[in-house]
Amino acid sequence: MYIVTGGAGFIGANLVHALNQRGITDILVVDHLTQADKFLNLTDLEIADYMEAERFLEAIEKDQFSGVEAVFHEGACSDTMATDGRYVMENNYAFSKTLLHWCQRHHIPLLYASSASVYGMTGSFSEERQAESPLNIYGFSKFQFDQYLRRMWTTLEAPVHGFRYFNVYGPREFHKARMASVALHFYNQYRLDGHVHLFAGSAGYANGEQRRDFIHVDDVASVNMHFLDYPRSGIYNVGTGQAQSFNDVAVTVVNSMRRMADEDIHDLASLQKSQTIRYISMPEALHGKYQSFTQADIHQLRAAGYNQPFLSVEQGVARYIHWLAGRES
Template identity: 80%
Template sequence: MYIVTGGAGFIGANLVQALNQRGITDILVVDHLTRADKFLNLTDLEITDYMEAETFLRLVENGHLKGIEAIFHEGACSDTMATDGRYVMENNFTFSKTLLHWCQRHNVPFLYASSASVYGMTGAFVEERAAESPLNIYGFSKFQFDQYLRRMWADLRAPVHGFRYFNVYGPREFHKNRMASVALHFFNQYRQDNHVRLFAGTDGYADGEQRRDFIHIDDVVAVNMHFLDHPHSGIYNVGTGQAQSFNEVAVAVINNLERRADHPAQNLSALQRAQAIRYVSMPEALNGKYQSFTQAEVSKLRSAGYAKPFLTVEQGVDRYVRWLAERPT
């Protein structure tokens, strides 16, 4: 059996799909369904069982978990604006430690979600302590678990892979609300209002020119599957290695929607862009906490054997908008 924590969520459900595509259906999904409509991420997938996280944790602690091939640990409180630090640390740090130790005792591969948020505003995105300075409790919880793992390297018995995801977008993220990718927000805004909203210039960047490393969920899943097949324990950045602007994401979304509406224009003119993209001030709550630039250093990932090219924003958005447009409304 394979276990996917957070399996009804965005990345987790896509991992379940990837396992299904390999003919694997003996899967236990662990999650919180306090938001019930997350179940929609699983209706087209095949799993053996579902379990709430608290029930699963008791199963682990009581030694009743057996016959496990690997654990994909994607479950976490992922709200970067969360203020209940105790809740975040229990879910993201303590729970992760319990699973890590269980996997080591039973020689089970452990693949878990870290986050690019561990880097904060350092401007460096390399998997080294000097580059890590998280800005919020979510980032701190991920950073602290990475640190905990680092102190165990010499004693590891089973493979452990930590993936510092950058800005992931793609299918099955509808439930994330404000935490969903800008690609999804732009898609919904343009269909509803015929324009999209981006942040005005900050940190020396022009309007909408803040840049992030946007990575399609298919690439994230491919990295996970690669290390499942070819274990190479480590903490890895999972991004494309190429930052692109929010303007580029918006234009890619709009161009794709326009083409699907059979409009003759294939690309936005300067006038059309001015009408379709509007800039708003950044909320006060984000001042001093907003990463205006991220770009993964992926040399460690490449050195560990992952050689597949990543989708660009233009390629990934085209794939995503096509999927969104085909969904029933």
């Protein structure tokens, strides 16, 4: 049996999909379904069982599972604007520690979601302590668990892999609302209004030229499957290693939708001139907390043996838009 916590969520459901593609269906999905429509992420997938996170925690504390091949731990409060620190630390940090120790006792590989948010505003994105300075309680919860794991490296009884995901986008994120990727927001904006909104220039960047390391969720799933097959304990950045602008994402979204409608394709300048791409002021709540640039240092990921190419924004976002359009039809 394989366990996927957060398995009804964005990355978790895509990991279930990746396992299904390997013919694996003996999967226990663990999640919170207080947001009930997340079940839609699982309707086309094959799983053996579902369990609410609180019951799962009680079950592992009582050692009620056997025959577990691996645990993919994606479950977390992922809202970077969350203000209930006690809830975030209990859900993200304490839960993860309990699961880690259970996996170690039973010699079960653990593959878990860390986050690029641990880097904060340092401007450095390598898996080193001096680069880590989270800006919010979500980032701190992920950072603190990484730190806890680091103190255990020499005593591990089973492989543990922490993945610092950068800006992930792709299928099965509809439920994330404001925390969804900009690709999904741009798709919805253009479909409904015929234009998209990006942030105006900030931190020395021109309008829409703030840059992030955008990674398609298929690539994230591929990394997880690689380390399932070839364990090598460590904490790894999971990004493409190449930052691209929000303008790049917007142009790809708009032109992908235009192609499907047999309309003319336009470059950034034309889309700006026609007001198809518009710029708005950054909300006050994000001032001083907004990463205008991220780019994963993927040297350690490559050194650990993952050598597959990553989708560019132009490739990955176009693939995603076609998936979204097919879902709407």
